[in-house]
Amino acid sequence: MSAPEISLTDSAAPRSLTPGTWAAIVVLATGALCMLLGPSMPWLVQYPGAWTIPATEWIGTGLGGFLELIKPVMRVFSATLGYPMDWANVFFSWLPWPVFIAAVTALGWFVGGWSLAILSLSGLGFVLISGYWVESMNTLSLVAVSVPLALALGGAIGLLANEVPRVKSAIQTVMDVMQTVPTFAYLTPLLLLFGFGPVVGLIASAIYAAPPMARNVMLGLERVESDIKEAAIMSGGTRAQQLFLIEIPSAKTQIMVGVNQCIMAALSMVIIAAVIGGFNDIGWEVLLTMRKAQFGPALLAGLVIVAFAIVIDRISGQMAQERQRYDLRVAVAIFGIGILVALVLYSSLPSPSEFALLTPTAQWLDEGLSTFTRENGLALDGFKNTVMFYGLLPIKIGLDGAVLPFTWGFQWTGAMSLWFLGAAAALGALVALSGRVTLGLMLLIFAGMLETGIAQLPWPFVLIGAGAIGWVAGGVRLARFAVLMLAAVLISGLWDRALLSLYLSGAAVLTCTVVGGGIGLACALSPMLWRVMRPVCDMLQTIPLFVFLIPVMMVFQIGEFSAFLAICMYAIVPMIRYTRQGLIDTPEELIEAAISSGATTWQTLVQVRAPYAAPTILLGLNQTILYAFAMLVIAALIGTTGLGQSIFLALGQADVGLGIAAGAAMAILALVADRLVQGFAAERRKALGL
Template sequence: MSAPDIGLGAGTGPATARRLSPGAWAAMVTILTGAICLALEPYAPWLFEFPSDWALPMTEWIGAGLGWFLEAIKPAMRVVSAALGGAMDGSNWLFNTVPYPILIALVTAFGWWVGGLRMASLGLVGMGFVLASGYWTESMNTLSLVAVSVPLALFLGGTVGVLANEIPRVKGAVQTVMDVMQTVPTFAYLTPLLLLFGFGPVVGLIASAIYAAPPMARNVILGLERVEMDIKEAAIMSGGTRLQQLFLIEIPSAKTQIMVGVNQCLMAALSMVIIAAVIGGYEDIGWEVLLTMRKAQLGPSLLAGMVIVVFAIVIDRMSLHMATERERHTLRISAGIVAIGVVITLVLWGQATAPGAITLMEPAKDWLDAALSRFLVANGGTLDAIKNGAMFFGLLPVRIGLDGAVLPFTWGFQWTQTMSLVFYAVAAVLGLGLIATGRVVGGLVLVILAGVLETGVVELPWPFVVIAAAAIGWSAGGARLAGFAGIMMAIILVSGLWDKALLSLYLSGVAVLACAVLGGGIGLLCAVSPMAWRVVRPICDMLQTIPLFVFLIPVLMFFGIGEFPAFLAICMYAIVPMIRYTRHGLVMTPDELVEAAVSSGATSAQLMREVRIPYATPTILLGLNQTILYAFAMLVIAALVGTTGLGQSIYLALGQADVGLGIASGAAMAMLALVADRLVQGFAAERRRALGL
């Protein structure tokens, strides 16, 4: 085992060989801080409960400052709102006026031109399902929002990407802003927009454009960076101006990467439009899902959610095919498909212009609603047992600690101080055992985790959390990262949102841990079994195309509201990156390393444990990084099913139009996500250096 793995330095002399690694020092400082806080708890209770008098009124400051600014620009924004409202009304009129046979034919024809029979069939079946569902009008209203927001997002993102490429001094600032936008919860965008534009679909349209612009900007920057230097030099030698070089040579050369950005922009816009239905009150498919969920109409809610999924799959597959495949099929067949749609429209004119009269799936809605109701009645006890078991024996101990969660009516006995002492003693013995075998960091981390589990995440003393974040940063990336992590946590501490931040940290943390274990295991299985990957891959593809809002439907149906349904929804959304990156890292191990291990007599298990997993660690850590960001993104959406923490504050701020609370809570959540992101990236970079990559 290498020196970094066992917590010892890389030196060769006796003194150097015993030098503790940064990770070991960080763990020791964390343990010492926790021990001091526990010893001083009877004399300094403020170490565990940050005094409210010490908190700064950041929520009020932000509310006052932004309130003044928003009021100042509101007249200008109302003009913008009117213009966008007009564009949206026109788009809405167009989508609802075009007879459905022609629109279905247009989608099918486009699918043929892009990808042949397979894409054409996808378009025909997908749009046919939307029609048969009875939600055609609501779906067209959703498409009208997407049709206006996507061009706006493409323009904003493309412009920012080109500027960042042309002005190197701007690129760093642009990357930072996009990182922040990626981590700021989506609902936080809606609060100030609500004050500027009022309730209605325009808020969703603008929020959708803001949310969907960063993916486009990132891919434009990446595409222009990857243009071959020979191509750039040839453009310069041809004597073209800089604008000619950019728009005639470089952007066309970056077309594939830019089209990937268009795909991501489309998906982000669709997801955000669905989320914006929470405040829009617009009769689109997102509002239909929300309305049926509130009425506990399980069948209609599930069917409306399936319509959103179908939209997402059709848009994703066709746009991604445009980005990755250059072959295009004949337009004559596409024209023939459109002509067939026109003929059907003329033959069925009355019905073709009244899609609301089509109720093919009404019996299916009723049957589905009744079937789900019967299932819930028959299995309600089992579902409640699963929910309560997960809460009492899993989530609650992590949240408030064993000393608070172990009670006679849950565990059958009362946790006592003696049990705490025994628990700590056992953890210390096991930790010392690991240290004795050379696993210094592992032994110290075991003791820390035992202390966290006994105390509970939301009950941890604030000096412990702040110093632990800084210590992990120092271990991952040195003094600079330590300072960043410590300062971010300190800002959250003095903002008055510390308790809610710990609640968010707890729920996202247990979800990420579950995704890491389960997703890593599935990724490992897919790496060793191509058949397993053939089964898992389409499931991952589907999960990645489903808008966040839809994940709430199944968990709400079966488990109602509460932390456990929110936990499941977060896991369903965040597990995919862990699966994909784990498998990718394991299968991309260089052949020469595998051949060397096999020739030395390594078994399959040894090959995986000693070669593939160590080499794949940087890639797996990147998957963990994405899982963390996905978990924080879903945390606010999960507030709709009754979670507490920063997500609940953001959702409440949205309902109360409280800009200060919404922005402060969103910023606090973004800080948590940024700290986690930088720490994981630091460990990934350190591992890449250790591997010589």
């Protein structure tokens, strides 16, 4: 929302200030008061520990007692689930590899033609020659049981929300929480309930994969045209007949999208589940080789997961589209060839372990990487330290704490702070005098935040700032939600760790916004560049989260910088996709009107395309924020601090209270950011009449 021009001589000028301007004034005043009164009132800067509540202990005691009460029933349930998983494991271990490869290739042909058949054959061929075939089949047995469980659970939840509108809002809230609470957080209570083993990974995968299915079932049934529903009612069928014979088939395409997302979500949990599963699957191989710093084998095992993910994603994605299927006879012939090969070579069929052709490559890569890092260690350390000392560290602890003789070559002083803030105030005043008052105030606010550091921001400034943003984005209700949610984190005693998480995820989101937005802009202007970037984005979106840790660890070792890079790699794709999509979706009549009025290409982009694309770009920012928080906990394995580290430590110590409390705090941060961005997106859509 742009601020109108302000006349300094107009006595009625304050009345023309926009809500954004008033919000910026309140936030700036709060920050100034905290800076001035902080030395004499330290409680304004550091929230007193005496004012917190022992939320971790309360949750641990209450939930621990409840878990102990239901543990016997859950152990029986766990043992029951162990049977189908064992059967699936026996089946996939027994199935000859030529038959399995032929079956998947035949399915790829039937739903996608030769291109998908060749992709399936190549992907599984890579799995075979990697030497991880047995581990991959163990992984597949876990997915084969967890996916139907997640589909049934998610489908039932979606149907319940559709049939009982009163519970729909509550179900959507639960779905939000399930998708924003870090996966490690609910692994801790599962560990206490079911103990160590693959079944825990199975249940965790099903819980994580159910929400996408539920959301797509709800969305698909909502989008069934009213004419179809009325025709079903007029036909005299029962409600069950209307639902299962008319509405669900009509929503098939959207529901199949949910199946695709459910499968991918279950597969992405493979390595995470290996943390507590101890199962001889591909996830455990990745985790084990990473712990041994064997980055070549770790990368190879990670690429096996990527190959599986790409093949499954492409096949299930094609099945979700209503396209003409290819000749079934060819698919049967491909499958028959696989059976024939297995029968002919039955007595002499090579074991999958004999095809470990890429093991020398992995060892060569490991040795080559060691040589590369040894020979280029100074350059790599220089790059890492430059980004840390001149970028991440000032954002984290502020210029006052980051500018030292060891880092910048000189000591930051109080006089420098005054000059820095004075220069920011002068620049903000110039911008305000040009008619952009809100932007001028925001420049001064950001300067104060940079001087202080996100991890050391006064808690009243954060609460009032979040409330002010919520008021501008969605009114009093959103402001109240933001303040109350953050206040819950504040009084829980996890505030300092929450600010550390906010710093790292915020720095990653800012980087993804600038870099990803720039790439998306370039792709919107150049279709050729998008043809290059699209497969890269597709690959990044199908890679399970853990795999992102491997390349950054290979080059930059363990540390906060490696975690930052991993978060950026995972979270940048939505910003690229949505920025490009928003810019190319601008109606042609608007572009033609701009061109006919004499606007240049740049003016058309800035004044027509960008404003119209703002809601879509904000949606991309929303997804980037959620992706960054999701990756934050995984990145705790390689050197982050804050809530992610607390969640991971709680898992290792089986501390339910700390795990749930820290997970809830991170979910609150993600939910508040999600609601604020959605509020701005809704405001922009309303302004555009969409």
